[in-house]
Amino acid sequence: xxxxxxxxxxxxxxxxxxxxxxxxxxxxxxxxxxxxxxxxxxxxxxxxxxxxxxxxxxxxxxxxxxxxxxxxxxxxxxxxxxxxxxxxxxxxxxxxxxxxxxxxxxxxxxxxxxxxxxxxxxxxxxxxxxxxxxxxxxxxxxxxxxxxxxxxxxxxxxxxxxxxxxxxxxxxxxxxxxxxxxxxxxxxxxxxxxxxxxxxx
Amino acid sequence: xxxxxxxxxxxxxxxxxxxxxxxxxxxxxxxxxxxxxxxxxxxxxxxxxxxxxxxxxxxxxxxxxxxxxxxxxxxxxxxxxxxxxxxxxxxxxxxxxxxxxxxxxxxxxxxxxxxxxxxxxxxxxxxxxxxxxxxxxxxxxxxxxxxxxxxxxxxxxxxxxxxxxxxxxxxxxxxxxxxxxxxxxxxxxxxxxxxxxxxxxxxxxxxxxxxxxxxxxxxxxxxxxxxxxxxxxxxxxxxxxxxxxxxxxxxxxxxxxxxxxxxxxxxxxxxxxxxxxxxxxxxxxxxxxxxxxxxxxxxxxxxxxxxxxxxxxxxxxxxxxxxxxxxxxxxxxxxxxxxxxxxxxxxxxxxxxxxxxxxxxxxxxxxxxxxxxxxxxxxx
Numbered sequence: 001x002x003x004x005x006x007x008x009x010x011x012x013x014x015x016x017x018x019x020x021x022x023x024x025x026x027x028x029x030x031x032x033x034x035x036x037x038x039x040x041x042x043x044x045x046x047x048x049x050x051x052x053x054x055x056x057x058x059x060x061x062x063x064x065x066x067x068x069x070x071x072x073x074x075x076x077x078x079x080x081x082x083x084x085x086x087x088x089x090x091x092x093x094x095x096x097x098x099x100x101x102x103x104x105x106x107x108x109x110x111x112x113x114x115x116x117x118x119x120x121x122x123x124x125x126x127x128x129x130x131x132x133x134x135x136x137x138x139x140x141x142x143x144x145x146x147x148x149x150x151x152x153x154x155x156x157x158x159x160x161x162x163x164x165x166x167x168x169x170x171x172x173x174x175x176x177x178x179x180x181x182x183x184x185x186x187x188x189x190x191x192x193x194x195x196x197x198x199x200x201x
Numbered sequence: 202x203x204x205x206x207x208x209x210x211x212x213x214x215x216x217x218x219x220x221x222x223x224x225x226x227x228x229x230x231x232x233x234x235x236x237x238x239x240x241x242x243x244x245x246x247x248x249x250x251x252x253x254x255x256x257x258x259x260x261x262x263x264x265x266x267x268x269x270x271x272x273x274x275x276x277x278x279x280x281x282x283x284x285x286x287x288x289x290x291x292x293x294x295x296x297x298x299x300x301x302x303x304x305x306x307x308x309x310x311x312x313x314x315x316x317x318x319x320x321x322x323x324x325x326x327x328x329x330x331x332x333x334x335x336x337x338x339x340x341x342x343x344x345x346x347x348x349x350x351x352x353x354x355x356x357x358x359x360x361x362x363x364x365x366x367x368x369x370x371x372x373x374x375x376x377x378x379x380x381x382x383x384x385x386x387x388x389x390x391x392x393x394x395x396x397x398x399x400x401x402x403x404x405x406x407x408x409x410x411x412x413x414x415x416x417x418x419x420x421x422x423x424x425x426x427x428x429x430x431x432x433x434x435x436x437x438x439x440x441x442x443x444x445x446x447x448x449x450x451x452x453x454x455x456x457x458x459x460x461x462x463x464x465x466x467x468x469x470x471x472x473x474x475x476x477x478x479x480x481x482x483x484x485x486x487x488x489x490x491x492x493x494x495x496x497x498x499x500x501x502x503x504x505x506x507x508x509x510x511x512x513x514x515x516x517x518x519x520x521x522x523x524x525x526x527x528x529x530x531x532x533x534x535x536x537x538x539x540x541x542x543x544x545x546x547x548x549x550x551x552x553x554x555x556x557x558x559x560x561x562x563x564x565x566x567x568x569x570x571x572x573x574x575x576x577x578x579x580x581x
Contacts, residue, residue: 023540045540047537047543053546053547053548053549053563053567054563054566056544056545056546056567057546057563057566057567057570059544060514060544060567060570060571060574061570061573061574063574064544065542065543065544066544066545067533067537067543067544067545068545068546068547069545069547077530077534077537078537079538082538
């Protein structure tokens, strides 16, 4: 692995926001591909957290520090601002304690990066109009077996940030591999936010 | 692959004799001391592929293989150590040591004291985990091993692996700390004390000098072991294995063995009291109780780990209540606070504390994958 292109497009977007040499906590890190890439190319130190032991084994194979744990149990093990950046990638919509994790990642990280599938994506709207729950590349589940329980659109997420005095530092919305600037709430399938606590630079 | 194909085969124990006195944490000195050890595999040219396997409470240097073709059982971790096994003897040079104070050939309470020609007995000094690590380091010097690729242990063995990284940070590449803890809880110390009391109150104990009476506190040791076994198994695991099964299918209205679990515990207790030394058992439980590396750093474990250079793999088992996952998490959290390299897995298992000796598939996959990377790192 040498270039950014070797990463999945959504991970490329996140990797672009990670600063060289920073200490990172990647929540729901999967097989550790992002952390492995960041370690190799940006000198990043840090840990991935995963609930699934098979993914822990995959992380170990990738040479990534991986800690098995359940995000629903919170991040009390980690001190305030103990990480430069905390990543929560395509996980927040599957969490029961959405608001709590949002507060926790901005407590533990000087900055956090959150990504989630945008429920307001036009294809989703279209499927709902056609009388069915949406199934697409970013949300590939049937209504009865989906882990996703807290759908939101861009405006919903931003309102929750405001409610918790969390600043939005940057927002990018993608449709597949294309960046969407016009009507992102309708045309974007995946949202990326860089956020931080108010009063913390 | 048959078992013979991936066994280390016939092995021979060796003895290292040391004539320089070893200072112990208690302030005692132990002169002329010996360590019994076994090695498997081949030490490579730059001596970078050595792995130390530390034993737990009742373990010893005989980690893998058999002494003769007709041995009933192989070494205590034969399932994990051998050619093609997770601790792969085709790649690693594996060392197993019987710790000081043991009863399997290293200097311990049942050894003859050169000065008196009598067994040490009650005069044998109390040894700690850091004393063991110091002794192991002198053995490593003797074998020409400057740095272990990995130090691996479960339970009390895991405590030794952790202590290695603190006592000799430059000499450990990786520490694999399995089903262990950075210190015992009150409950754990309590279990150990009941075990000790069983031995100490046995009339055959004679203050630890039972050898000269030609006897041994077998009843006490048996009780200690029975108690130990209850804590090593989980309620569910016990239920699955024994349930309420009766040996004869009906109540006998007496106190002989009736339930299968009674039969199992008594058998294990009897077997153990025939082969293990009561003084060693006492010493080992004390070493467990005293272990607390954070104590030297103002009870801040992260501070105690601040100079550690090793990478860690920490693993716990869901049904282990003797060394519960929460105790492993304590270590993991301290390592992350200290910004050390660590991976942690909480393995789903019904086998309780004993799971570290079993082969639950995710556990085997984790060990294999981690050690494969260690081997690659050292070019083994």
